[in-house]
Amino acid sequence: MPLRLHSAQSDFEDRFSDLLGGKRESSQDVNDAVTAIIADVRRRGDDALVxxxxxxxxxxxxxxxxAFGAEEIAKAAATVPNEVREALQTAHDRIKSHHEKQKPQDQVYTDALGVTLGSRWTAVDAVGIYVPGGLASYPSSVLMNAVPARVAGVSRIAMVVPTPNGEINPAILAAAEIAGVTEIYRIGGAQAVAALAYGTKTIRRVDKVVGPGNAYVATAKRQVFGQVGIDMIAGPSEVLVIADASANPAWVAADLIAQAEHGAGAQSILVTTDARLADAVEAEVDRQLALLPKQALAREGWDTFGAIIEVASLEQAAELANRIASEHVELALDDPDALVPAIRHAGAIFLGHHTPEAIGDYVGGSNHVLPTARSARFASGLGVLDFMKRTSLLGCTPSALSALSSAAVTIAGVEDLDGHGRSISIRLNS
Amino acid sequence: MPLRLHSAQSDFEDRFSDLLGGKRESSQDVNDAVTAIIADVRRRGDDALVxxxxxxxxxxxxxxxxAFGAEEIAKAAATVPNEVREALQTAHDRIKSHHEKQKPQDQVYTDALGVTLGSRWTAVDAVGIYVPGGLASYPSSVLMNAVPARVAGVSRIAMVVPTPNGEINPAILAAAEIAGVTEIYRIGGAQAVAALAYGTKTIRRVDKVVGPGNAYVATAKRQVFGQVGIDMIAGPSEVLVIADASANPAWVAADLIAQAEHGAGAQSILVTTDARLADAVEAEVDRQLALLPKQALAREGWDTFGAIIEVASLEQAAELANRIASEHVELALDDPDALVPAIRHAGAIFLGHHTPEAIGDYVGGSNHVLPTARSARFASGLGVLDFMKRTSLLGCTPSALSALSSAAVTIAGVEDLDGHGRSISIRLNS
Known part of the structure; x- marks a missing residue:
């Protein structure tokens, strides 16, 4: 049974706070183990990796x-049914088209004093993409990570994917082929992150490592941050559906189940202004779960982490949504646009009854790598900007330098940095 | 004596690699100490903090x-000489004006299928700014951190600054006042980062922590990343001057010294196509150092980490600059613009003979919080985007959903996520 709350309950605030603070993954302390693995890969390189x-x-x-050989990749990818290849191609093309609109513009201008100021964007040279193995090995994630990197202009993409017992889902390699990723290694865990960050004889080091992984991968990314850039520390996935009486309970239930079937702490929350919808959705989830092949996993997730919250108004729903700061927010409303401005913290917002979150996972065009665990308070989904960096440009004419010199030398003085002041004043008397 | 290299030397590649790989700060392992401090602040709150x-x-x-009281702040700020206040105000206004141009535009459009796609930017709610105490307590850094946050629309800024022996530079408080920062705490170290990330009775938690600090602060930021956002792990400051025969050796020398006077591993490198300039700059650094009040610190930095590299061409200079990926790159050339496209990895580029790096530290308008230690390969300087996050918007019409459904359901199938497929197909037959 999912948690049922009503904002009018006297203990609502306490129970909602508990829901917010609840941990959905075991915080396995693998810090020392990861430190040792990274040191080993740095010291022994390929030998440690093997x-x-x-x-x-x-x-x-x-x-x-x-490394996967080119023939090996082509051969495995060729075993993927045409229908799947075409679906991945459709996803690829839509992701590419949307992300191309994210490319930033350079900006250079000269102000009234004659100071040239600018921002110039360039691509990261080399990026490593971590693709999990086993259960959560998703070809769609290959596209979601690789396509923005390619759109940004990254010239080298190295992909790592563990192959437990030597096995790999050939659709992973098909997705890589479609995305134009040709450098692929059969490694995973902290050792793969270490190899990408520091390099070995076989694997040249990259500048940034992106992609989700288990506790070892997340900890390794945290430890190598600084040596390379990283994207984010991904946690369990989550959806928040905000629905009113206009929503179809069967559709809402299907979306809650889709999230729950990820398992591993995934969380589905319904916030609704309509008591009858709340009841109907709860019954529908039960009914539909019984039809699902993997029902045990989804049911456990729903029972453990699921919640249905009744509220007095959509404004109140938005307030709770901002506190939850969910990865995915669905607005199952007739007029979703009206509520969008009130939802300030969300990885992605899905508009209206005909936009199930799953469409965004695959073919909507937006990215499915999104901030989890309330990090939408400060973080964004993966995008082209994550694979670029901005260099600022500053240029003074002699008269601009002269106009600014007094203020600059004064601040240098109060900071006790005389050499800074002198580097300005020395240019003035000539 | 600084390192002298020439790209024509047979062992150049080895020696340049050594320069690149050289460590400029002791990697003090404070991991366990910081873990304990964070746990203590989480458990005991204010008591631990005090x-x-x-x-x-x-x-x-x-x-x-x-917390600093409002009167206390006003009183301390009032002791700051008018000249300094005015200089800080000039800096503030120029930083504000430039950063306002960094505000991102929302973008929403509908594609040919009828899918609405969008990116919407919102400000982070609450930000913590770490300001170091003691030697490196810079009022200019208060402005560089606070102004972009305010321009982004951050509604709450909490500043922390340690006060060793109860002392604080009043210019720090004046800068805070000018930047409109009113919530200031006299705390520092890992305990301040922990308080900002998790909150105590006195200090409400924030969503993101920015600002430089010592090894304890850097390690604490690394550990709380995920609970809150962080900016970057700052290392020692550095400048790379690229100069040809047109450069004034005295000016170049002054810039190299300005960097070296930061101490603490700061690095100054000159790359030049002109042997005579190399010699003249080396002599000038010696001469000018003798005139500097803090000459011992700057001389030690220059002797230990400084380098002068002669190269055959500006193209080669740019190549080395990209490998160094310096925080600051000065182009002491008559035509700096011509070389800008070739410098792909740099925190900031300073254009021409009349743009000493120090002008960018204070009043140029661009930000002086920039990626160090070769992280310009993947990171950008601090800016308005660091205080905002992007939410993606996705909306399907019934016909758009229908058009995309087959590809989405196919990919869901290959990923073994039937619930995902069902959340789409259930909407089609109605």
Whole structure:
């Protein structure tokens, strides 16, 4: 049974706070283990990589087998049914088209004093994409990570994907092929992150590492941050559906189930102004779960982390949504646009009854790598800007320097940085 | 004596790689100490904060004295000479004016299928700004952190600044006043980061923590990343001057010294196509250092980390600059614009003979919080975008959903997420 709350309950604030603060993943402390793995890869390079890969993934590789060969990729990708290839191609094209609109413009201007100021964007040279193995090995995630990097102009993309027992979903390789990713290694875990960050004989180091992973991968990313850039520390996925009486309970239920079936702490919350909808959705979830092949996983997630919250108004719903700061917010309303300005913290907002979150996971065109665990308070979904960086430009004419010199030298003085002041004043008497 | 290299030397590549790989700060392992401090502040709140502050800063505060009072701020700020206030106001106004141009535009459009796609930017609600105490307590840094946050629309800015022995530079408080920062706490170190990230009775938690600090602060930021956003892990400051025969050796020398006087691993590098300039700059640095009040610090920095590299061409200079990926790159050339496109990795580029880096530190208008330690390969300087986040919007009409459904359901199938597919197909038959 999911949690049922009503904002009129006297203990609502306490119970809602508990829901907000509830942990949905075990915070496994793998810090020391990861530190040791990274040190080992830095010291022994490929040897450590091979040893750790064979130990953790039982993959049976040698150093010369760490990389997938071009033929091997083509052969595996060719086993993927045409229908799947075409679907991935459609997803790719729509993601590409949307992300192309995210490319930033350079901006250079000269102000009234004659100071030239500018922002110039350039692509990161080399990016590493981590793709999980096993259950959460999603070809769609390959596209969501690789396409923005390519649109940004990243010239080298190195993908890593663990192959437990030597196995890989060929659709992963098909997606890589469609995205134009040709450098792929059968490694995973902290050792893969270490190899990408520091380089080995086989794997040249990259400048930034993106992509989700387990506790080892997340901890390794945290530890190598600074040596390379990272995207975010991804947590369990989550959806918040805001619905009123206009919503179809069967559709809302299907969306809550779609989130819950991720397992691993995934959370589905319904916030509604309509008591009858709340009841109907709860019954529908039960009914539909019984039809799902993987019903046990989804049911456990729904029972453990699911919640249905009745509120007095859509304004109140938006207030709760901002406190939850969900990865995905669905507005199952006839006029979703009216509520959008009130939802300030959300990874992505899905508008209206005909936009199930799953459409955004695959073919909507927007990115499905989104901030989780309330980090939409400060973070954005993955995009082209994550693969670029801004360089500021500053240029003074002699007269502009002269006009600014007094203020600058004064501040240098109060900061006890005389050399700073002198680097300005020395240019004035000539 | 600084390192002298010439790209024509047979061992140049090895020696340049050594320069690149050289560590400029001791990597003090304070990980466990910081973990304990964060846990203590989470558990005991204000009590831990007061105890740690009195222990590390000898500040003699009680819980009700953690915050600076409004009168106290005004009184301290009033002791700052008018000339300094005016200089800080000039800096503030120029920084504000430039950063206002960084505000992103929302973008919503409908594609040919009838899918609405959008990116909407909103401000982070609450930001914590860390200001170091002691030697590196710079009022200019208060402006560089606070102004972009305000321009972004951040509604709450909480500033922390340690007061060793109870002392604070009043110019820090004047800068805060000018920037409109009114919530200021006399705390520092890992305990201040913990308080900002998790909150205590006195200090409400924020959503993002920015600002430089020592090894404890940097490690604390790394550990709380995810709970809150962080900006970057700042390292020692650095400048790379690219100069040809047109450069004035005395000016170049002054700029190299300005960087070196930061101490603490700061690095100054000159790359030049002109042997005579290289010699003249080296002599000038020696001469000018003798005139500097803090010459010992700057000389030690220059001798330990400084370098002069002769190269065959400006193209080669740009190539080395990209490998160094310096925080600051000065182009001491008659035609700096011609070389800008070739410099792909740099925090900021300073154009021409009349743009000493120090002008950008204070009053140029661009931000002086820039990526160090080669992180310009993947990171940008601080800006308005760091205080905002992007929410993606997606909306389907019934016909758009229908057009996209087949590809989406196919990918859901190959990812073994039937619930995802069902949340789409359930909407089609109605």
């Amino acid at each position: 040893e750790l890969t064979n130990k953790f993934d039982r993959a049976g590789v040698a150093a010369d087998g760490l | 105890e740690l502050t009195n222990k590390f800063d000898r500040a003699g505060v009680a819980a009700d004295g953690l």
